[in-house]
Amino acid sequence: MSLIQTHRPKRTLMAVGLAILMGGTAFSGAVAPAWAQEMTDVGTPRAETLIVDMLNARVGNPTNMNMYQQGVTTNHGYHQMAGALLYDIDTAKGSQIPDLAAEMPIPNADFTVFTVPLRQGLTWSDGEAFTADDVIFTDQMLRNTPALGYSAAYAAQIASMTKVDDHTVEITTTKPTPRLSIVLGSVIYGNPFHVVPQHVWEGQDPATFPNFPPVSISAYKYKDHDPNGTWFLWEKREDWQNSDVGQIVGEPKPQYVLFRSYGTEERRVLAMASNEIDILTDISPESLDILRNQNDKVRGWFTDFPYANLDDPCERGMHFNTSKAPYDDARTRWALALAINAEQASIATFSGMMRASPLAMPPTTVLMDTYHQPMAQWLSEFALEDGYKPFDPDYAVRLGERLRSEGVENIPEDPEALRELLGVGWWKHDPAQATKLLLDVGFTNDGGVWKKPDGTPFTINILAPADFEVQSQRLAFAVANEWTQFGIPAQVQQMQAGAFFTAENTGDYEVGSYWGMSCGIVPDPFVRMEGWHKDYVRENGTPASSNQGRYVDDELSALIDKLRTIPADDPQIVPLGTDILKELVEGLPAIEMFGTSKFVPVNETYWTNYPSADNYYEGPWWWWSNFKFIAAKLEPAAAQ
Amino acid sequence: MHLLRYIAGRLVVYALVIVFALTVLFFVPRLGPTDPVEAMLAKVASQGAYMDPAQVDKLRQSLIDTFGLGGSLWEQYGAFVNRIIFSADFGPSLSMYPTPVMELIWNALPWTFGLLLSSTLIAWVLGNFVGLLSGWRPNSNSSRVMEGIAICLYPIPYYILALVLSILFSYVWKIFPLTTTIRGAPWSWELVSSIVWNSFLPAMSIVIVVFGWWVISVKAQTTALKEEEFARYARLKGLSDGRILTRYILPNALLPQITFLALQIGLMFNGSLITEILFDYPGLGLLIYTAVLQGDFNLLMGTISLSVIAVATATMIIDLIYPLLDPRIRHR
Numbered sequence: 001m002s003l004i005q006t007h008r009p010k011r012t013l014m015a016v017g018l019a020i021l022m023g024g025t026a027f028s029g030a031v032a033p034a035w036a037q038e039m040t041d042v043g044t045p046r047a048e049t050l051i052v053d054m055l056n057a058r059v060g061n062p063t064n065m066n067m068y069q070q071g072v073t074t075n076h077g078y079h080q081m082a083g084a085l086l087y088d089i090d091t092a093k094g095s096q097i098p099d100l101a102a103e104m105p106i107p108n109a110d111f112t113v114f115t116v117p118l119r120q121g122l123t124w125s126d127g128e129a130f131t132a133d134d135v136i137f138t139d140q141m142l143r144n145t146p147a148l149g150y151s152a153a154y155a156a157q158i159a160s161m162t163k164v165d166d167h168t169v170e171i172t173t174t175k176p177t178p179r180l181s182i183v184l185g186s187v188i189y190g191n192p193f194h195v196v197p198q199h200v201w202e203g204q205d206p207a208t209f210p211n212f213p214p215v216s217i218s219a220y221k222y223k224d225h226d227p228n229g230t231w232f233l234w235e236k237r238e239d240w241q242n243s244d245v246g247q248i249v250g251e252p253k254p255q256y257v258l259f260r261s262y263g264t265e266e267r268r269v270l271a272m273a274s275n276e277i278d279i280l281t282d283i284s285p286e287s288l289d290i291l292r293n294q295n296d297k298v299r300g301w302f303t304d305f306p307y308a309n310l311d312d313p314c315e316r317g318m319h320f321n322t323s324k325a326p327y328d329d330a331r332t333r334w335a336l337a338l339a340i341n342a343e344q345a346s347i348a349t350f351s352g353m354m355r356a357s358p359l360a361m362p363p364t365t366v367l368m369d370t371y372h373q374p375m376a377q378w379l380s381e382f383a384l385e386d387g388y389k390p391f392d393p394d395y396a397v398r399l400g401e402r403l404r405s406e407g408v409e410n411i412p413e414d415p416e417a418l419r420e421l422l423g424v425g426w427w428k429h430d431p432a433q434a435t436k437l438l439l440d441v442g443f444t445n446d447g448g449v450w451k452k453p454d455g456t457p458f459t460i461n462i463l464a465p466a467d468f469e470v471q472s473q474r475l476a477f478a479v480a481n482e483w484t485q486f487g488i489p490a491q492v493q494q495m496q497a498g499a500f501f502t503a504e505n506t507g508d509y510e511v512g513s514y515w516g517m518s519c520g521i522v523p524d525p526f527v528r529m530e531g532w533h534k535d536y537v538r539e540n541g542t543p544a545s546s547n548q549g550r551y552v553d554d555e556l557s558a559l560i561d562k563l564r565t566i567p568a569d570d571p572q573i574v575p576l577g578t579d580i581l582k583e584l585v586e587g588l589p590a591i592e593m594f595g596t597s598k599f600v601p602v603n604e605t606y607w608t609n610y611p612s613a614d615n616y617y618e619g620p621w622w623w624w625s626n627f628k629f630i631a632a633k634l635e636p637a638a639a640q
Numbered sequence: 641m642h643l644l645r646y647i648a649g650r651l652v653v654y655a656l657v658i659v660f661a662l663t664v665l666f667f668v669p670r671l672g673p674t675d676p677v678e679a680m681l682a683k684v685a686s687q688g689a690y691m692d693p694a695q696v697d698k699l700r701q702s703l704i705d706t707f708g709l710g711g712s713l714w715e716q717y718g719a720f721v722n723r724i725i726f727s728a729d730f731g732p733s734l735s736m737y738p739t740p741v742m743e744l745i746w747n748a749l750p751w752t753f754g755l756l757l758s759s760t761l762i763a764w765v766l767g768n769f770v771g772l773l774s775g776w777r778p779n780s781n782s783s784r785v786m787e788g789i790a791i792c793l794y795p796i797p798y799y800i801l802a803l804v805l806s807i808l809f810s811y812v813w814k815i816f817p818l819t820t821t822i823r824g825a826p827w828s829w830e831l832v833s834s835i836v837w838n839s840f841l842p843a844m845s846i847v848i849v850v851f852g853w854w855v856i857s858v859k860a861q862t863t864a865l866k867e868e869e870f871a872r873y874a875r876l877k878g879l880s881d882g883r884i885l886t887r888y889i890l891p892n893a894l895l896p897q898i899t900f901l902a903l904q905i906g907l908m909f910n911g912s913l914i915t916e917i918l919f920d921y922p923g924l925g926l927l928i929y930t931a932v933l934q935g936d937f938n939l940l941m942g943t944i945s946l947s948v949i950a951v952a953t954a955t956m957i958i959d960l961i962y963p964l965l966d967p968r969i970r971h972r
Contacts, residue, residue: 041817042821072737149699152699152702153699227747228922264917267819270806270811271818496674498676545694546696
């Protein structure tokens, strides 16, 4: 269902209302923990229980934990605490790490055959040893069960797996695959390839087997759940030493990890304010503000402005369907970029708490060092066809001054520190140059009304998420306002998730507040960036699995072809990634705008040593498969 | 003979309504902007799990086959009718594949039914009682107070009321839980008390807002009825107030209230969407909401069909028992 709205989302209003209502409750004294006797409502000692917000709210089919069945959700704790992948991600370093594997895959010369040593001394939660037989069984099961959605996708990439010895397998791919660890391991969130215990799954039909209660391989095992799917309880294994976490990090301190859903954002905020939950997934900046005022044990990623974590692996911006006029001309796209006042858009979206990105690569800490900072000089010298230099390196300095003048505290004075915090720069706000570019393309301005080259009025409809991905949602309204002020009437069409992504994949849009291929977390830009290849362009109406903007650029595709042939640790990766980013700046198939700011607060009443900006051992990705490594580093607050 | 013709007519209308509704329910979601396969793929992609585009193409085809969305619209319709008629099966949920739709509905139904049946009946009984007394003795102090409360409560937006109740009773005074946590073995007292405890706040929120409407509507009816000729005649006959109220006013005032109550009970199969979302209550409303968001055709058809059948059945039952309640229909 789509709704056309032109007003700001209601979330801000509700947050203000919640703040007023809760403001009068400061006397409640609800935040004092009673350490010794306090129990959770699922019957575990509160001081021994880490309580985590469930990403996808309530689970409709809680007794199905078959991770290979489409529609089965496992991010109620299985994915984060009980499962393990061959390779996982260290988001602080921006590199993959071996998890069930003992080391990274060892390839042959043409990247078609790999030796994969497996970690030794691991056991499943029922005591059975983890061996190469489990890996081989999983391979055969996937290959021989076409009813599983992942089966065909898997077989298209992996030709075979054979056992070398009890702790080594050899993997053959269907084509040269320089990045096998990405195909079978996590870079962002997780990976569909999960090794299953042969002794449990053998003889079962994998297409219908519910895998419940699950036998786990990591440090926690299933304990209990709510039949209505609102909570799932995981308990530390007695033999945690025999798990990946036990070997890599050591003993996790929480005896129990409870994943639970509190429903709406208002209730989640109430739960954290009253110490009923320790870790929240995404909330709005207004809600974080309320929480900080209500409970001094709650904090964001930064203790001061901008509070949010700025290292999300996907950035946000305005994406075009470049197969549709007038967005098929790069000059039109550049004109629209120069018609945006980015400072204004940043303040309107998240009160300036975002890091700007002129590149199709998110401005995370690692990627700022790899691409953004090193390319700043090139960006300053970059010129459009008519010689105009669009880059504004002082964006962060001006935004910093503005925020300071508005009373925001702890804004750095040093320009370099500001650029590090708010971005290396963005495109100039230059309505005159935007006008010139539009006139060059053939647009006309008749008494303040812009008309397209075909003579019809130029209006813009921005497709945006409705009540999910709040940053993209708000950004759409902010940009619509900028374009309207420039003279092009723009409106926002909000859609719920199913309809929103259907429109994106089938090309049923002209401009969308999307993120598409603008993702990355490691210096190797292959994941997602490869999606810009022209091979993936489909007719409008036919779903595209990548390159949903239908962007055809032969030079870009040739660079991606080169990228496909070299492994992630090749010294040519960064130079090649840089060339790809330059090509995307020139063609500007999407106006990249800001890294995603994640407001993911934690409550230090019961647990401490959460990762943070000043304790950056991991990113705050509570819903990813590597959360188990974070949980293992938390310390009980009572001990301090 | 008249009565038989009346009953047969209602049964034919009942069957036609259901056939028409099921057909509409099949086609309308498919004309909408959401493709369940694309929604499922987006769910995979938005969680970041990497698959190269060629693998995604394979997965897309696999999902189309699995979900039974391959053939033409008419072929799909034929299979749908076949399934519904011969096995009352709405197939698997597409968003929670492969869990059968009927299993999801049966899990959610007792929650919705328990919450809405109890809160609707409590509000109906209380509202009608207060409304009847207010209409009969409009100038008494108690009537004015009760009517005042009803008028104050009725226009409060439900969302605000529910939020205020949550903050007061789950945060300031921690009496009721913030989220639904059911404990206890099946059929145990612990389970029953846990359900009642967890349902109390959502039920109270419904009673408070619905109660006002019943009061206002019954009061208006009572005020009008007591000036009707048959009521005046009863007074002139010297009958007591109690007898006039219970034998003359009440039966006439209740007729439309019973009709509306039946429709309300039928509509319970829609769940109470806002209540269930606000209180994270595991009922049918949340299922329908999930189905709409995810383009889950099967779940949407299952849940809405149930609602259509329930409303049509409730209406038919009311039509059939009306002759028992209203002699004007019996003797027409």
